Amino acid sequence: MSRTTPKVLVLLATFNGGKFVADQIASVLAQRDVDASIFVRDDGSVDETKKILEDLESKFPDKIVIIRNSEFSAPGAAKNFFNLIIAGSDADCDFVAFCDQDDVWLPNKLIEAVLALQQNGADCYSSSSTLMWDYKKFRFNKKETRRVEFDYFFESASHGCTFVFSRNVLGQFAKFLTSNAYALKDIKFHDWLLYFWAKSSHLKWFYDERSFILYRQGVNNVIGANSGFGALIKRVKLLNKGFIRLELLRYLELFPEQRGSEIGARVFRWNRIDRIFLAINALKFRSRRTHAIGLALCILTIGM
Incomplete structure (x- = not known):
């Protein structure tokens, strides 16, 4: 890598996230030992999310860019991320990270992912998480690092908000999305699809048993963490x-x-x-x- 400080593009999808999104963005901008910037795209929020994003873009014009492309016009988190991936495919970065609107990242989240990718010659990264209920209750949610041959048939690697991958993966996956746009309208999970595509493409995935993210519970997770009776x-x-x-x-x-x-x-x-x-x-x-x-x-x- 030519630059001393890795440059990480964070793809943030929002929808009615006004209650938490400012805290999430603050935790991204507080990342240590990386140069992190944010592409954020809103999916038609009717709360204060858009206003918060516009104010933050004005405050941090070199760090935050609001994306308004609509190659995938259907609503939903997956299509929102697909649009962000395509918009980011020409960005100047070394690595890319998915970001939800309502979590909190620990300051070393991105640099630990970058180091794991570099030291293990991997293309993609995911990690465990720490479940959080309104800053009052926390529980470590360990993801398996010992994987089996066909795990991608019935699950993703981890929560998408833990995913970090190389610039090369971003470009390849963006091409896959644009060439198959007709077949993606009903896809519900951007992260599982990326994992399925990466494993089918024989890319190397690093699974980190550590956690560097507070994964908020009790909000509108499609499935949520695999923890607890509920x-x-x-x-x-x-x-x-x-x-x-x-x-x-x-x-x-x-x-x-x-x-x-x-x-x-x-x-x-x-x-x-x-x-x-x-x-x-x-x-x-x-x-x-x-x-x-x-x-x-x-x-x-x-x-x-």
């Missing part, structure tokens, strides 16, 4: 509606080689024999035995 009930309800499998089927349409694989073909057909096969092989999708058993039971008993 989160379990929420996930089971989504699985029972076929939510996860439907998202996976959309990915398989985008990756013909994955759809043609044994795992992909069985997910696509989803008959009784296929479900039994997938359940028996659940340890290929989850590294923790307890998680694999839970996944197997879901595959056998509910819609996924």
Whole structure:
């Protein structure tokens, strides 16, 4: 790398986040040992979010840019991030990070990710997180660093707000998005799609068991952290509606080689024999035995 201080582009998607977004941005601007700048795009907020962003852009014109492109016009967090990725594909940066509107980053979040990428020759990075309930309750939410061959078929690497990746990955993924725009309108998870694409592209992913982020709970997370009885009930309800499998089927349409694989073909057909096969092989999708058993039971008993 030619520059002494790594330059990190932070992609921040907002929607009705006026209560928390200023704190999140402050924690990004307080990152140590990196040169962090922010591309932020709002998805039609009706609270004070837009005004807060405009005021902050005026205050920090060299650090914050409001993006107004609309290559993906449909609402939703995934499409908001897709627009940010495309807008950022020509930016001057060394690394890129996803950012939610309502978390708080520890001051060393980005530099630790950058060092992990550099020291391990990796393309992409994710980490554990610390769950936070209104600054009153905290719980470490460890993500597995021991991964299995087909984990990306049924989950992302971690929360998208922990993702950091190279400038080269940004450019490649932006090209993938623009060339497949017609098929992305119903995609719900930008982070899971990036992980699925990266693994399908044989990129190297570094999984950090440490946490450098306070991941706020009790707000409008699509799924939220995989922690606690309430989160379990929420996930089971989504699985029972076929939510996860439907998202996976959309990915398989985008990756013909994955759809043609044994795992992909069985997910696509989803008959009784296929479900039994997938359940028996659940340890290929989850590294923790307890998680694999839970996944197997879901595959056998509910819609996924």
